[in-house]
Amino acid sequence: MGMIGGGKNAFIGAVHRIAANMDGLIELVCGAFSSTPDNARESGKALFLPDDRIYLSYEEMLDKESRLPADKKMDFVVIVTPNHLHFAPAMLALEKGFHVVLDKPMTFSLDEAKQLQKKVEDTGLLLCLTHTYSGYPLVKQARQMIKDGTFGKIRKVYVEYPQGWLSRLSEKDGSKQAEWRTDPKRSGKSGAMGDIGTHAAHLAEYISGLKISQLCADLSIMVPGRALDDDGNVLLRFDNGATGVLFASQVAAGEENPLKIRIYGELGGIEWAQQEPNTLLVKWLDQPTQVYRAGMGYLSAVAKHNTRTPGGHPEGYLEAFANLYRNFAITLMARIDGTTPPKEALDFPSVEDGIRGMAFIDNLIRSNESKEKWTTFTI
Template identity: 45%
Template structure:
């Protein structure tokens, strides 16, 4: 049965993702990849005409292409259960995430939201309280946590295979903002470099949050303090385009996060290296189906994504769709975030109690931690790298 006891596809409403959007189509493809959901409605643009024009791109009937997210929530709530949308995907610029997510939760719709979760920490904390006091499932699309070998590594680390984790080095390096393309009205660059839309950080809010979250997800280490230096190297740009943060963890370990959007020739170079007392591992997003594991005095091991291999743990196997040698990557990782959230949504519909903090998918509390990371990184940089507290009360372990 599709979605178990629910015995139907989950119905998805999209906010954002209109013509010219990259991430909107990624969300729709990922959500529908396993045939567990379908896009049935959307407010695809803040411009009502553009929203209607975008509906065909998602095979959505024009009658359910709404002029605003408020109209979509109001009209969908009037439909019978099973016909109305079950969840909302928020694929819009940062400054709109809070108001849309808040309205969706208040309307009783589950939410899948792009990162960073909100415009600032205050909004994130308010949203977390709202979600915790509701019956909705809230997922945050830190999609790199969905790769099979990331989940394999997480299970290996948390079972003690690498020993005590002492160092985490996470990097996210791009080069697409090497020149000031925001001045040519390039849509993606324009809002990401605009403080009124992106928030207090540019590069660090956009991609360093992914790198930080990846280390937290894999290791479970809780942070204590942060020191950061941010720079804006392209003249006239209003937000940072390069930065490095040093993090002290509660077990005495150290982490570094480096992010760049001005490195020539770099595309989407996400890498992570983790050192433990018994071994170390490394993974690169541009070669996602292989992971290196090393221990002194032993041959280096290369784990490949193989759902049938005896070394693959349950979480890694569950994130695979294809046999070994058939590359799985970005869309599939995104789909794994949706699949884990769908499991929680179906459980909710069945009256079951679901986990709120230590979920397989990134959740609202990961979103709060991400906003705290941005806030304290910016504040530290403004104080010439001063060490500042970086603790999140309800962070995942």
């Protein structure tokens, strides 16, 4: 694995490295960690990389790595730069024949996303989009139960993601994280909704197996002086007739990262919350709620495949992240070996999820600017 971005002090780069390291399947062999040469070099050294695999630009890295012998060069590249710097390195990597792992939202614009999708189709290479929250074992359990028809037809989807960390104008106060995420030139059309609303929308579609067909958005800038939305409330309609609500905020003062989803069908439903991810509440008409727990023997094969510890030994965000990497690595190794990976491992977000995410942002912005109640979800 080679990394683009993720130099010293970059939060998400470190997370990617831990996730990739975790299962001993992936080795970091090179990187272009920063556009600042000193930062790039220091970051590479701190990661025990040899000098000749520390690159000063992604172009240099992709070029030189592509010329290395097959048993030496990296197998894939992970891109952990801000949103506006996803597209160019991803396209170049695919052109040079490298598989790609990409942070979400996939690109800066829907148009870029579509180009990337075409390139993936043309090259036949793998692209994994790190919608982390779909990596949790009990998320997969919930998805499986719904897919199996456990709850009958799905009627309701409530998904929420109220953070509080942008309650002040932190982007003017030296917070690097706040700076780029609230900057239209680096983040894209949307702030909070692009950053976390897309996670919520992905999770809703991933677990329910439904597609959003219409939406009605009310986005806000709650903190004066901010350039992008820091909050949004959205009504949803799904392709099977279910309805729902999605809300996300970065001004819910005092909240950390409580992504939460509830889905109800005719016979019961599920509730899952990211801050206590090892518990899945399964609800029933006329019978007591059941507390499904990660690591237990009664779970589905796909949930078990995505777990490393027995019940009561909590896994968390890093393990969910590592599940994406592990499934991607197993799939990639099978492809290299010419074998068929276990079907459980094929389950990681792809370029199609990236397209829907970018379209979600576009549709939200359109809806927000419209006086009409409903905006049809188009791609």
